[in-house]
Amino acid sequence: MPKMGDAMSEGKVIRWYKKAGDPVRKGEAVLEIETDKVNLDLEAEADGTLGTIAVGEGQMAPVGGILAKILGEGEKADAPPATPAPPAAPVEEKPATAAEAKPAADGQSRRAIDKKDSIRHSTGEYGEAVDMKGPRTDRSIRHDQGNVVAMPQGGERHRSSPLARKMASEMGVSLDTVQGSGPRGRIVAADVKKISGGQAAAARSKSAMPALQQPAALETRQIPLSAMRRTIAKRLAESTGPIPHFYLTADFDVTNLTSVRQQLIDIEGAKLSVNDFMIRAVALALRHHPNINASWGSEAITQHGEIHIGVAVATPEGLITPVIRNADQKFVLEIAQEVRALAEKAKNRKLKPDEYQGSTFTISNLGAWGIEEFTGIINPPNSAILAIGAAEARVVVIDGQIVIRERMKVTMSCDHRVIDGATGAEYLRTLRQYVEQPLRLVV
Amino acid sequence: MAEKSYRDAIREAMMEEMDRDPNVLIMGEDIGVYEGTFRITAGMLKKYGPRRVIDTPIAEAGMVGTAVGMAMLGLRPIVEMMTVNFAIVAADQILNHAAKVRYFSGGQVDVPLVIRGPQGAGVQLSAQHSQTFESFYAHFPGIHVVTPGTPADAKGLLKTAIRGKDPVMFLESAALYGMKGEVPDDPDFTVPFGKSRVAREGSDVTIVSFSRMMQLSLTVADKLSKEEGIECEVIDLRTLRPLDMEPAYASVAKTHRAIVVQEQWKPFGAGAEIAASITETMFDELDAPVFRVTGEDVPMPYARNLELLATPHEEHIVRAVKRVMYRS
Numbered sequence: 001m002p003k004m005g006d007a008m009s010e011g012k013v014i015r016w017y018k019k020a021g022d023p024v025r026k027g028e029a030v031l032e033i034e035t036d037k038v039n040l041d042l043e044a045e046a047d048g049t050l051g052t053i054a055v056g057e058g059q060m061a062p063v064g065g066i067l068a069k070i071l072g073e074g075e076k077a078d079a080p081p082a083t084p085a086p087p088a089a090p091v092e093e094k095p096a097t098a099a100e101a102k103p104a105a106d107g108q109s110r111r112a113i114d115k116k117d118s119i120r121h122s123t124g125e126y127g128e129a130v131d132m133k134g135p136r137t138d139r140s141i142r143h144d145q146g147n148v149v150a151m152p153q154g155g156e157r158h159r160s161s162p163l164a165r166k167m168a169s170e171m172g173v174s175l176d177t178v179q180g181s182g183p184r185g186r187i188v189a190a191d192v193k194k195i196s197g198g199q200a201a202a203a204r205s206k207s208a209m210p211a212l213q214q215p216a217a218l219e220t221r222q223i224p225l226s227a228m229r230r231t232i233a234k235r236l237a238e239s240t241g242p243i244p245h246f247y248l249t250a251d252f253d254v255t256n257l258t259s260v261r262q263q264l265i266d267i268e269g270a271k272l273s274v275n276d277f278m279i280r281a282v283a284l285a286l287r288h289h290p291n292i293n294a295s296w297g298s299e300a301i302t303q304h305g306e307i308h309i310g311v312a313v314a315t316p317e318g319l320i321t322p323v324i325r326n327a328d329q330k331f332v333l334e335i336a337q338e339v340r341a342l343a344e345k346a347k348n349r350k351l352k353p354d355e356y357q358g359s360t361f362t363i364s365n366l367g368a369w370g371i372e373e374f375t376g377i378i379n380p381p382n383s384a385i386l387a388i389g390a391a392e393a394r395v396v397v398i399d400g401q402i403v404i405r406e407r408m409k410v411t412m413s414c415d416h417r418v419i420d421g422a423t424g425a426e427y428l429r430t431l432r433q434y435v436e437q438p439l440r441l442v443v
Numbered sequence: 444m445a446e447k448s449y450r451d452a453i454r455e456a457m458m459e460e461m462d463r464d465p466n467v468l469i470m471g472e473d474i475g476v477y478e479g480t481f482r483i484t485a486g487m488l489k490k491y492g493p494r495r496v497i498d499t500p501i502a503e504a505g506m507v508g509t510a511v512g513m514a515m516l517g518l519r520p521i522v523e524m525m526t527v528n529f530a531i532v533a534a535d536q537i538l539n540h541a542a543k544v545r546y547f548s549g550g551q552v553d554v555p556l557v558i559r560g561p562q563g564a565g566v567q568l569s570a571q572h573s574q575t576f577e578s579f580y581a582h583f584p585g586i587h588v589v590t591p592g593t594p595a596d597a598k599g600l601l602k603t604a605i606r607g608k609d610p611v612m613f614l615e616s617a618a619l620y621g622m623k624g625e626v627p628d629d630p631d632f633t634v635p636f637g638k639s640r641v642a643r644e645g646s647d648v649t650i651v652s653f654s655r656m657m658q659l660s661l662t663v664a665d666k667l668s669k670e671e672g673i674e675c676e677v678i679d680l681r682t683l684r685p686l687d688m689e690p691a692y693a694s695v696a697k698t699h700r701a702i703v704v705q706e707q708w709k710p711f712g713a714g715a716e717i718a719a720s721i722t723e724t725m726f727d728e729l730d731a732p733v734f735r736v737t738g739e740d741v742p743m744p745y746a747r748n749l750e751l752l753a754t755p756h757e758e759h760i761v762r763a764v765k766r767v768m769y770r771s
Contacts, residue, residue: 161729161730161731162726162727162728162729162730163699163727163728163729163730164730165727166727166728181769182731182769183769188730188731188769189699189730190769
């Protein structure tokens with residue numbers, strides 16, 4: 001089990017693509033693991049044959065623990081269990097398996113195992129032949145057996161047609177709210193069309209509410225903590241405990257920004273959100289304030305030489321913050337594309353560690369949910385997080401006149417060990433200049 | 444424009460090209476004195492004589508090998524296979540020689556050879572004589588595969604085949620020989636290879652097909668339109684190599700659903716290639732998987748009732764159309 005991040009101490013085997021005795025090639029995906037943040041395919045490190053699987057599907061292994069061995073040429077395949085276990089069942093503990101699971105202390109112990117295996121072979125229990133007779137665990141076949149397929153724990157996967165997904169994304173409709181009418185609950189274009197009327201209208205006008213779905217019947221149940229949920233809990237508790245938070249709220253005028261955004265959409269035909277502009281604005285403002293782009297340490301405060309913005313993304317399993325690197329050096333359109341690609345990966349739990357680690361500042365935006373303002377909890381080792389509310393038309397007084405302007409509230413949570421009230425306020429003043437004069441963001 | 448049968452359109456194409464070019468000749472089993480098992484070559488021996496209408500022994504490998512040599516040296520031979528099933532005997536000549544000579548000669552030598560004959564089920568010829576071979580030949584680079592579905596296409600595509608410089612497998616549908624349709628009289632009327640056509644416009648489901656199954660698809664499309672108000676768009680591929688998928692893609696962009704109809708067995712057939720191409724190219728437009736309607740995976744039975752059960756039927760296409768519309 002490889003260590004895929006600083007916080008990782010153990011990982012879970014989601015599924016084996018190969019079974020014992022299968023040939024594997026260097027670089028070929030052999031199994032999928034769940035780490036604290038993402039699901040990853042593990043690739044074979046050498047050509048060979050897959051030996052006994054030590055950690056079955058659904059089981060945990062500590063970092064550094066052995067999952068299986070790849071046997072080189074000449075090394076004998078392990079005999080499979082007498083009755084090959086179904087994929088989700090724990091692997092039977094057999095003496096040989098246990099011995100294999102321990103890292104071979106030296107060449108001698110491995111030779112001893114080999115000898116044992118060759119004796120077994122000579123009695124006619126030829127591994128491959130037995131394996132061929134065992135029940136097939138072909139994943140494509142499992143798929144066709146309807147409801148018996150166990151869902152991976154956590155969020156349930158939507159079955160939906162490609163067209164339905166495309167339409168939903170274009171209309172801004174979440175598939176979570178769509179009831180599928182196709183085979184095995186597949187969401188098809190007609191289902192999206194049915195619901196899109198209401199939702200699209202809701203998206204256009206903040207006052208309109210999305211249609212209320214019939215809630216599921218109440219029941220008491222325990223949801224086992226996923227590795228991701230454990231990590232979120234641990235890290236955020238670590239944050240509010242030792243970090244003295246304070247909060248600064250500002251109300252920005254985003255009338256010009258929304259107008260520039262619309263123009264860019266019209267000209268470029270691109271998908272652009274206010275948030276994409278905010279990522280660039282936050283990054284550019286950080287250039288002026290290296291004391292915000294900083295991390296607390298027991299001996300020193302580190303000011304970072306690069307600006308990497310973490311963007312909080314909600315996934316069915318929980319929060320993750322993919323990172324836009326050097327966001328101060330990227331155009332808004334570039335940022336928009338990158339955010340979209342990373343968010344998609346995050347939703348599929350396919351983010352790689354270097355795609356969600358190393359942020360120097362984080363933003364969280366609940367504007368799309370109609371939240372006016374909120375406070376975020378600092379994502380260590382960042383010193384601040386900016387919580388962005390919804391941009392909406394509000395009545396304000398400018399030069400003694402009552403006018404309607406697009407306004408947006410942001411709240412910065414600061415680590416008081418690194419940032420003082422005035423330092424934070426100065427940063428928000430700079431940020432305001434970028435946000436309220438948005439041409440600075442696009443030139 | 445006159446109404447002609449598929450059979451007469453093929454004969455007319457050959458005779459017009461023999462009139463036009465003295466290098467065109469035809470050879471095959473029982474095509475001369477007997478005037479052809481399916482009467483395609485009726486009257487040709489009398490008109491062109493035995494040097495250009497050559498009765499051969501029952502020796503397909505020899506016929507095709509001879510024709511490859513003729514073509515390499517500048518003649519334009521047409522080889523009639525009594526049925527395309529018999530061309531398997533000559534597969535080495537077709538696939539390893541005709542299809543490879545230009546490549547091996549570095550582009551110096553062409554093989555303008557047409558191998559044509561009937562294929563397919565529907566006329567009670569049993570397991571060895573009812574097969575269809577389009578995917579078998581279309582798998583190989585270096586050879587064109589033509590599958591006409593109308594009398595006009597039979598004539599226009601055959602003329603393109605005879606005038607071209609490449610080896611062509613011209614796969615006629617035995618069951619369509621008697622089918623009549625409008626055929627242009629112009630002796631220079633040709634239909635280019637690699638140009639699929641929209642045989643019928645519709646907005647609900649795209650049916651991609653060729654040859655006889657394209658005709659069956661048209662029948663079903665009319666029936667579905669009248670009885671259920673479902674409008675199918677039927678794409679006639681005409682040639683499988685070169686394969687023009689553009690009209691099918693454009694159609695799927697409109698209908699978001701497609702089925703493929705082929706007479707062949709399902710595994711590894713032309714329908715698999717077509718369905719995969721649609722999925723690769725038009726994935727985001729699809730609202731349903733691309734389903735295949737195919738023959739049953741058995742050797743073709745001789746008995747009429749069993750032969751009917753083993754070949755795609757109107758009802759199979761109706762079911763597939765409703766399945767992709769989520770109406771079944």
